[in-house]
Structures are given as C-alpha cells and as structure tokens.
Amino acid sequence: MQAIIDILKNNNSFIVVAHEKPDGDAIGSVTGLTAFLNDNGKKATALLVDDIPTKFEDIISCPLTRMISANEINSADILIILDSARSSRINLPSNINIDEIKIPIVNIDHHIDNNVNGTVNYINSAAGATAEIIADLAKKMEVSNHWIVSRNCAEMLYLGIVTDTGSFKFTNTTCNTFQAAAYLLSKGVDINKINNAAYFSKALNQLLFEAEMINNHLKCDFDGRYAHAIIPQSLFDKYQFNMKDGETVIEYLREINTAVIAALLYPKDSAVKVSLRSKNSAYPVGPIARKFNGGGHEMAAGITFENKSFEEVDKLLYDAIKEVLEKNEI
Ligand SMILES: [Mn+2]
Structure with a gap:
C-alpha cells in the first residue's frame, strides 16, 4: 500500500476505471477515489463507460467521463484499475485494448482471482469491497500526508462498502469493514441518502x-x-x-x-x-x-x-x- 501512496503523492493526473457493468462497489470506489484525488490537488477522471444503475444516478456528485481515447489515457500519468478481477472485464471503451496503455497501471482489487497485470498490484481478498481498501488508503493518507477526506468522497466509498457487503450481511463483512464504515461516517456520510438510493429506489x-x-x-x-x-x-x-x-x-x-x-x-x-x-x-x-x-x-x-x-x-x-x-x- 505504501507504493500506491507514493504513486498518488508523486503524480498529478489519473484516470480511474473499474469493471464493466458497474455495481455499487465499482461506482463507489471509482468516484470515491476520484473525489479523493481531486480534493487533494490532483487531476483525476472517473471513467465509467457502461451505464450505471438508475438508482445511483442522483447520488453521484463526481462528474463521470463516458468516452475516452487511448491517447487521452496515455497522456495521463497513471491509470488506476479498481474492483476488476479479469483484464477482459476492465470497462475501457470497446475500441481500446489494455495493451495500448503505455502509462503505469495501479491495480487495486478484492477479488481473489484478479489477473490484471498492473505495474503495482494490491489485491486484498479479505476486504469486503474495493471501496473498503480505498477507505483504508484514504485514512492512511489523512494521517501521514494530511490529505483531506471530504464528505462526498466518504459517501461514495460508503456506497461501495454497503452494496458489496449487502448492508454488512454477507460473509465478506469483517471487523475492518465496520471500522472503515465507521471512519467514513465520521466524515459526515448521510446514511439515509445512500441507503435510500441503494435499497429503497426500485421502479x-x-x-x-x-x-x-x-x-x-x-x-x-x-x-x-x-x-x-x-x-x-x-x-x-x-x-x-x-x-x-x-x-x-x-x-x-x-x-x-x-x-x-x-x-x-x-x-x-x-x-x-x-x-x-x-x-x-x-x-x-x-x-x-x-x-x-x-x-x-x-x-x-x-x-x-x-x-x-x-x-x-x-x-x-x-x-x-x-x-x-x-x-x-x-
Ligand atoms: Mn467489489
């Protein structure tokens, strides 16, 4: 994780992407990390090519990029791939192959079978959500680097945790999951807003x-x-x-x-x-x-x-x- 912290500190522009057909964790970890980087003086882009579930549209406060070229990706400093177990499932535009990416790749995930070959890989299958890993990362950087963790960032990460753990009901919920959630709540997360979107917004x-x-x-x-x-x-x-x-x-x-x-x-x-x-x-x-x-x-x-x-x-x-x-x- 220290290698990732150094990369975030020492670079300026980031593209953040997750798996295709994005779920709450893909959306929450991408928008949460993007907000975290932007809130701390970096230039980050949340790349979500596929449509997101309708119920999440109103709570995403970070702008989403829906289309991008390989050149635009390669003109950033770092590509961060989140929550994407298979390299074939990374939600890049369909005309871009992962082999065309020439910039360093940071791969962060909680799937045990992750096969994405990043420059730096952090796979923690004990984490309930990729957003839980990002929350741990944000907490570390708040303490060691005085980076700020905004309410907006915290809410998106909370969305990832609450959806991937089925509201803390699934067996992937651990002591650390609750600690990460508690940390995010301390940043002002509106639980009612997130849970209404995640669980009480069915058409x-x-x-x-x-x-x-x-x-x-x-x-x-x-x-x-x-x-x-x-x-x-x-x-x-x-x-x-x-x-x-x-x-x-x-x-x-x-x-x-x-x-x-x-x-x-x-x-x-x-x-x-x-x-x-x-x-x-x-x-x-x-x-x-x-x-x-x-x-x-x-x-x-x-x-x-x-x-x-x-x-x-x-x-x-x-x-x-x-x-x-x-x-x-x-
Ligand atoms: Mn996940």
Missing part, C-alpha cells in the same frame, strides 16, 4: 418484472437447495427492464429458506449470462464460475456463456451444482 416496472420471474420462471431442485431461474428476453421486453438495474434480482432466489445456491440465467446480446450466489461457505460458487471461465468471489460469482442455449447452460450448471452439493454434503 415499479422492476417490481412487476421480479414478481413475474418468481411466479413463472423460478425452479427449485435438490430439495430446494438450488434455486434458479431462466429469464427470457420477452420478460425484459414486457417490462422494459434492463439488467443494469438488476444487481439485486438474484436476492429473491437467495432469500428462499431452503436455498443454498442461487443462479440467475439471462440473455446478453448473443450470450447467456449467469449470476451465482451461495449462502453457505461449505458450498462456494467461485469454483463453479472458474470452471466455466467465469470469475468473482467464493460466495458471489458470474459466468458468460457464448454460443450456448439457455437449456445447455442450465444443464451444465445443474450438473456442476449437483456435484458441489453432493461432494460437500455435511
């Missing part, structure tokens, strides 16, 4: 979409221990619903009392996307995702299947999950 069309998904598409197998749903394109069309707002749709499956593993299958362009969640660390979904070239955490992971039908993907997952549930039988 009616999403609620109707979710109700129909549960009624018509939910399946429970292995005595209810595996809850899964295939969401057809027609359902997205019917409710004009976009998965950029669907980070929490899978929660309904996970909430079922008998469920141990939950899977959501949905179309993305010509591919089938899979979200996986586990409720019990004896049955992790990280290895299942990695088996099919996906990634993520042990308890929350994702896969993209190209050139496969829903039925084929459903069967592959069914078999893989059967194996996990049987092998780890207690």
